[in-house]
Amino acid sequence: MEQLLQQVLAGLATGAIYATMALAVVMIYQAIDHLNFAQGEMAMFSTFLAWQMMQWGVPYWGAFAAAVALSFVGGVAIERVLFRPIHNAPILSQLVAFIALFSIFNSSAGEIWDFTIKTFPTPFGTKPFLGSSLISTHQAGMIGVTLAMLGLLYLFFRGSRLGLAMRAAAANPQSARLVGIRVGWMIALGWGMSAAIGAVAGMLIAPVVFLEPNMMLGVLLYGFAGAVLGGLSSPGGAVLGGFAVGVIENLAGTFIPYVGREMKLTLALVVIVAVLMVRPAGLFGRVVVSRV
Amino acid sequence: MSAPEPNALALERPAAVPAAPPVALAGQRWHGARNLTIGAVVLAALAAPLLVQNFVVFQLTLVMVYGLAILGLNLLTGFNGQFSLGHSAFYGIGAYTAAILMNQDVGYFWTLPCAGAVCFVVGFLFGFPALRLQGIYLALATFALATAMPQILKFQPLEPLTGGVQGIALLKPDPPPGVPLNPDQWLYYFTLAVLLLMLAGAASLVRSRTGRAIMAIRDDPIAAAAMGINTALYKTLTFGVSALYTGIAGALGAIVIQFVGPDSFPFLLSVSFLVGLVVGGVGSIPGSLVGGVFVLFIPNLAERVSTGLSGAIYGVILLVVIFVMPAGAAGFARLIAARLPFARKSVAIAATGRE
Numbered sequence: 130m131e132q133l134l135q136q137v138l139a140g141l142a143t144g145a146i147y148a149t150m151a152l153a154v155v156m157i158y159q160a161i162d163h164l165n166f167a168q169g170e171m172a173m174f175s176t177f178l179a180w181q182m183m184q185w186g187v188p189y190w191g192a193f194a195a196a197v198a199l200s201f202v203g204g205v206a207i208e209r210v211l212f213r214p215i216h217n218a219p220i221l222s223q224l225v226a227f228i229a230l231f232s233i234f235n236s237s238a239g240e241i242w243d244f245t246i247k248t249f250p251t252p253f254g255t256k257p258f259l260g261s262s263l264i265s266t267h268q269a270g271m272i273g274v275t276l277a278m279l280g281l282l283y284l285f286f287r288g289s290r291l292g293l294a295m296r297a298a299a300a301n302p303q304s305a306r307l308v309g310i311r312v313g314w315m316i317a318l319g320w321g322m323s324a325a326i327g328a329v330a331g332m333l334i335a336p337v338v339f340l341e342p343n344m345m346l347g348v349l350l351y352g353f354a355g356a357v358l359g360g361l362s363s364p365g366g367a368v369l370g371g372f373a374v375g376v377i378e379n380l381a382g383t384f385i386p387y388v389g390r391e392m393k394l395t396l397a398l399v400v401i402v403a404v405l406m407v408r409p410a411g412l413f414g415r416v417v418v419s420r421v
Numbered sequence: 422m423s424a425p426e427p428n429a430l431a432l433e434r435p436a437a438v439p440a441a442p443p444v445a446l447a448g449q450r451w452h453g454a455r456n457l458t459i460g461a462v463v464l465a466a467l468a469a470p471l472l473v474q475n476f477v478v479f480q481l482t483l484v485m486v487y488g489l490a491i492l493g494l495n496l497l498t499g500f501n502g503q504f505s506l507g508h509s510a511f512y513g514i515g516a517y518t519a520a521i522l523m524n525q526d527v528g529y530f531w532t533l534p535c536a537g538a539v540c541f542v543v544g545f546l547f548g549f550p551a552l553r554l555q556g557i558y559l560a561l562a563t564f565a566l567a568t569a570m571p572q573i574l575k576f577q578p579l580e581p582l583t584g585g586v587q588g589i590a591l592l593k594p595d596p597p598p599g600v601p602l603n604p605d606q607w608l609y610y611f612t613l614a615v616l617l618l619m620l621a622g623a624a625s626l627v628r629s630r631t632g633r634a635i636m637a638i639r640d641d642p643i644a645a646a647a648m649g650i651n652t653a654l655y656k657t658l659t660f661g662v663s664a665l666y667t668g669i670a671g672a673l674g675a676i677v678i679q680f681v682g683p684d685s686f687p688f689l690l691s692v693s694f695l696v697g698l699v700v701g702g703v704g705s706i707p708g709s710l711v712g713g714v715f716v717l718f719i720p721n722l723a724e725r726v727s728t729g730l731s732g733a734i735y736g737v738i739l740l741v742v743i744f745v746m747p748a749g750a751a752g753f754a755r756l757i758a759a760r761l762p763f764a765r766k767s768v769a770i771a772a773t774g775r776e
Contacts, residue, residue, distance in 0.1 A: 215743060224699070
């Protein structure tokens with residue numbers, strides 16, 4: 130029982146990483162209606178930007194804010210320059226464009242900052258949190274920031290005119306355009322916001338997994354899995370899904386024989402697929418009824 | 422917050438084919454031009470290994486292997502509208518089937534039908550859970566398959582069979598006695614023969630009654646079901662056939678490379694197949710081969726331009742290709758053909774390949 134509790138706690142701690150990423154994944158899904166496979170690499174690049182600024186002597190929060198702002202602008206720019214011209218191309222072609230973007234970010238980061246791992250500072254400290262050796266103050270802070278972002282997003286989408294316009298543009302582009310919403314810019318804004326959330330996620334994750342060009346690959350996959358498990362139309366569900374993936378992965382690795390470190394991801398995915406068989410739109414996703 | 426449909430990866434529906442009847446003369450000329458092109462390509466493929474170095478022969482053989490694997494994915498994605506990130510797993514199963522059988526002294530050409538059969542069964546069975554899932558959710562399920570494969574291959578209890586992390590090394594088959602070719606050239610012709618057979622099979626499958634049912638499901642599953650098509654059966658069968666094609670490609674790949682290891686079939690291989698599929702043209706049989714060329718040669722080319730930035734250069738090339746040819750090489754060829762004066766009227770019908 131003691132061990133079970135410990136493992137659940139440890140699972141929640143890693144789950145916080147996935148939850149943060151899952152939130153960013155759902156953000157862009159809301160705006161553009163498909164997943165951005167380059168999102169992890171964009172977040173990694175933002176984190177490197179922050180690291181570079183700190184190397185130049187900018188204090189943590191200054192670098193943090195600047196990286197988030199730069200990522201927002203970068204996200205909007207990528208949408209305007211690269212994805213706007215091909216938004217009528219087949220979905221699979223756009224998917225390949227994401228793969229291209231992934232490759233470009235990964236390779237340039239490797240060339241600019243090389244592949245050696247770097248430490249990234251944390252504003253929360255690394256002492257044990259509430260006397261538990263499994264969850265540190267940083268991880269607790271990370272969970273706190275993720276929940277705060279979730280709350281802010283909720284307020285933004287439910288309470289502001291801009292949030293309403295973005296929801297309208299995603300739900301029904303034609304009607305949204307007819308009532309005067311600039312749908313193209315709403316999509317660009319969605320890109321910017323998801324890049325900014327990705328930057329926050331990257332900077333929270335980097336102290337745990339260390340900073341290097343491939344740091345986000347695994348995290349993004351778990352983030353996707355969490356988002357899909359929770360339901361892609363529900364940011365809250367995605368966060369819960371991220372935590373759930375962390376816990377499932379940890380418990381499976383501990384309690385099921387033959388499941389070593391390597392097998393954990395597979396097992397988590399099998400569990401998720403099993404859940405999807407029963408609830409094809411994810412745990413908290415809205416089931417969409419389409420008219421024929 | 423809401424998204425209209427969870428169809429993130431659903432395929433776009435092909436443009437409706439104009440109903441105008443083809444002008445007979447132009448139509449014949451068009452088919453003449455097409456047959457001429459096919460003939461020229463086959464002749465060039467037959468002559469190629471006699472004219473270039475052995476290493477290039479080896480590379481060209483791999484192009485055909487990847488092309489065949491991409492063709493398998495194309496049958497599933499391009500013609501049936503089901504998405505898969507798991508084809509590296511089928512490729513790996515095919516490769517391991519061939520390698521294990523060759524270790525038991527089975528002749529290398531007999532391993533191909535065995536690999537095909539094993540993959541057909543696995544693919545068919547995987548098709549059942551896939552029935553419940555669509556778009557992004559199917560992508561995740563197939564992704565699970567792709568990440569599981571290397572770990573299953575490393576799985577300790579299976580080690581006597583799979584060789585564990587060591588993998589299995591194979592011997593290069595010799596040409597039959599009396600054939601004046603070196604082993605590389607012989608493997609090239611062997612692969613070419615298999616490829617042509619499989620291409621012909623795919624082309625006739627797509628044109629058959631079954632093929633029309635498969636495509637009807639892609640275009641509108643509900644209407645297809647209303648027409649009396651057993652969608653569950655055809656979808657699972659297509660999964661099986663698609664896995665069979667990719668599995669045979671995997672078996673050929675194992676024979677050509679002479680080695681299989683658990684890490685030869687990572688998830689990234691599935692991504693390569695997907696890139697090849699899109700670059701070649703979704704729903705185009707010859708396009709799959711173009712995809713094979715791209716997947717094999719472009720990463721090498723990027724590497725040669727700059728070692729450090731090879732990934733970035735590859736990405737830029739990929740972006741340029743998508744910008745210039747959003748519908749892949751096949752779509753681009755259709756566009757060019759539509760501009761040719763003699764074919765203008767019949768192209769709309771002929772270009773779709775399904776009169």
